[in-house]
Amino acid sequence: MFAKSFILSLPLISGALAATAEDWRKRSIYELVTDRFARTDGSTTAACSTSDRVFCGGTWQGLTNHLDYIQNMGFTAVWISPITMQIYGNTHSGEGYHGYWPKDYYSLNPNFGTADDLKTLASALHDRGMYLMVDLVVNHYASWGDEDIQWSQYVPFNDEKYFHDKCWINWGKQDSVENCWMGDGYVPLPDLDTENDFVSSTLETYVSELISNYSIDGLRIDAAKNIRKDFWPGFCSAAGVYCQGEVWSNNADYVCSYQNYMDGLHNYPMHDYTLAAFRSNSGDMSALAETLNAVTRKCADVGLLGSFVENHDNARMGSVTSDMSVLKSFAAMTVLSGNGMPIAYYGQEQILTASGDPDNREALWLTGYPTGGDKLYDYFATLNQLRNWLVWNADEADYLTAKPSYEVASDAHTLIASKGVMKLLASNVGSGSDPKVATSGWSAGADLVDALTCTTLTADSRGRATATMPDSAPVAILPTSYLAGSGICGL
Numbered sequence: 442m443f444a445k446s447f448i449l450s451l452p453l454i455s456g457a458l459a460a461t462a463e464d465w466r467k468r469s470i471y472e473l474v475t476d477r478f479a480r481t482d483g484s485t486t487a488a489c490s491t492s493d494r495v496f497c498g499g500t501w502q503g504l505t506n507h508l509d510y511i512q513n514m515g516f517t518a519v520w521i522s523p524i525t526m527q528i529y530g531n532t533h534s535g536e537g538y539h540g541y542w543p544k545d546y547y548s549l550n551p552n553f554g555t556a557d558d559l560k561t562l563a564s565a566l567h568d569r570g571m572y573l574m575v576d577l578v579v580n581h582y583a584s585w586g587d588e589d590i591q592w593s594q595y596v597p598f599n600d601e602k603y604f605h606d607k608c609w610i611n612w613g614k615q616d617s618v619e620n621c622w623m624g625d626g627y628v629p630l631p632d633l634d635t636e637n638d639f640v641s642s643t644l645e646t647y648v649s650e651l652i653s654n655y656s657i658d659g660l661r662i663d664a665a666k667n668i669r670k671d672f673w674p675g676f677c678s679a680a681g682v683y684c685q686g687e688v689w690s691n692n693a694d695y696v697c698s699y700q701n702y703m704d705g706l707h708n709y710p711m712h713d714y715t716l717a718a719f720r721s722n723s724g725d726m727s728a729l730a731e732t733l734n735a736v737t738r739k740c741a742d743v744g745l746l747g748s749f750v751e752n753h754d755n756a757r758m759g760s761v762t763s764d765m766s767v768l769k770s771f772a773a774m775t776v777l778s779g780n781g782m783p784i785a786y787y788g789q790e791q792i793l794t795a796s797g798d799p800d801n802r803e804a805l806w807l808t809g810y811p812t813g814g815d816k817l818y819d820y821f822a823t824l825n826q827l828r829n830w831l832v833w834n835a836d837e838a839d840y841l842t843a844k845p846s847y848e849v850a851s852d853a854h855t856l857i858a859s860k861g862v863m864k865l866l867a868s869n870v871g872s873g874s875d876p877k878v879a880t881s882g883w884s885a886g887a888d889l890v891d892a893l894t895c896t897t898l899t900a901d902s903r904g905r906a907t908a909t910m911p912d913s914a915p916v917a918i919l920p921t922s923y924l925a926g927s928g929i930c931g932l
């Protein structure tokens with residue numbers, strides 16, 4: 442695949458290494474649910490009924506055996522679902538295959554393998570120059586029912602005194618979001634009292650040990666808005682690695698306020714407005730441009746957010762549209778919109794079609810892991826190859842640190858995302874036409890290329906160039922000179 446030449450130039454990582462926010466800025470992340478990605482036996486037929494919400498047999502060893510599949514799409518980091526021991530048995534809401542129902546923070550989930558399997562995964566990633574991001578839950582534990590909770594089973598917080606008193610969250614009230622409980626009467630999630638000094642200092646010691654025991658390079662923090670903000674600086678500094686938190690809100694002010702306490706956040710405003718803008722040809726492109734500009738302006742450092750359109754809690758784009766050019770727009774927005782580092786959700790490349798939890802945690806092995814083909818596998822490789830070149834090799838391209846800016850083209854259907862030397866054009870009109878879109882701001886007479894289709898164009902004497910979007914698919918235009926030596930488009 443194209444990505445090979447770039448892979449050889451990645452620095453190799455040996456042993457444990459605390460990867461900072463700066464180290465992560467260049468990364469492109471592939472998120473997966475361990476239970477559903479790959480099995481140790483390599484099966485491509487083992488049944489997995491997502492609606493049953495039970496363990497399907499995916500393991501860390503199975504994942505280790507399938508890293509070529511991820512790396513050949515150009516991803517440089519893998520985010521795995523939570524690793525810790527869960528409450529067991531089939532509850533009213535199924536089993537803890539997803540990992541968000543912890544019982545013992547110090548034990549690994551045996552369904553996924555042993556400590557050695559997890560360490561082998563970390564070193565296999567490091568041998569490839571890739572990073573391991575682990576999803577971490579420190580907001581809560583889980584229980585069978587809310588009467589008679591077995592506090593003594595919890596490790597290390599084995600007493601009711603370490604928890605907030607039971608109350609169900611009122612999502613409109615921040616103090617309730619932080620101090621009350623998620624879940625329900627069937628599977629309540631008792632909420633840790635992180636105001637308790639013993640709890641917060643124990644969590645800091647715990648996370649620093651966890652990072653070092655398993656050579657973890659970064660953390661995805663579950664339910665970050667459910668803990669008081671000023672808990673996070675101490676916790677993430679004890680971790681010593683990049684932290685990206687889940688603050689589920691489409692309000693830029695609210696999400697960005699957390700970046701004063703944590704390196705990065707999922708870019709939920711971008712997710713919601715991108716979906717609304719591209720899901721139909723009447724989607725609101727102006728609202729998207731305004732939101733992305735607001736996030737860029739309000740967040741302390743937009744380059745440390747995570748750009749995504751799919752994840753384990755939301756609909757897959759294959760459920761939103763079957764139009765290939767729109768699916769490509771969603772993929773290009775994920776990797777090249779510039780409003781954060783890319784995060785693709787496993788199966789997005791195979792255009793899986795579930796509309797939400799629990800169906801969007803499909804067993805990927807049932808696809809047979811095809812590479813190439815008529816889905817988006819090659820397309821993600823092309824998108825990542827371009828971004829990887831610009832962030833790792835093209836030093837003068839100013840792609841990594843430049844602030845992005847967004848505008849809507851005169852057709853009202855195309856977003857123009859500018860970052861450093863590149864402009865990404867993405868349209869919501871759908872396949873069947875070849876829109877022409879005017880761009881400006883180039884040097885007079887500059888030789889330009891759309892790096893996604895290799896079509897060349899030349900800026901006029903006033904620095905304008907009109908791009909053609911083939912069958913309405915995205916184009917990524919930049920001065921040809923920045924691709925010299927990349928192998929992209931034969932340059």
Ligand SMILES: *[C@@H]1O[C@H](CO)[C@@H](O)[C@H](O)[C@H]1NC(C)=O
Pocket residue numbers: 546547647648650651654
């Ligand atoms: C890390 O490993 C040490 C040594 O084996 C062990 O005592 C400690 O409990 C482990 N901590 C975690 C969080 O796994």
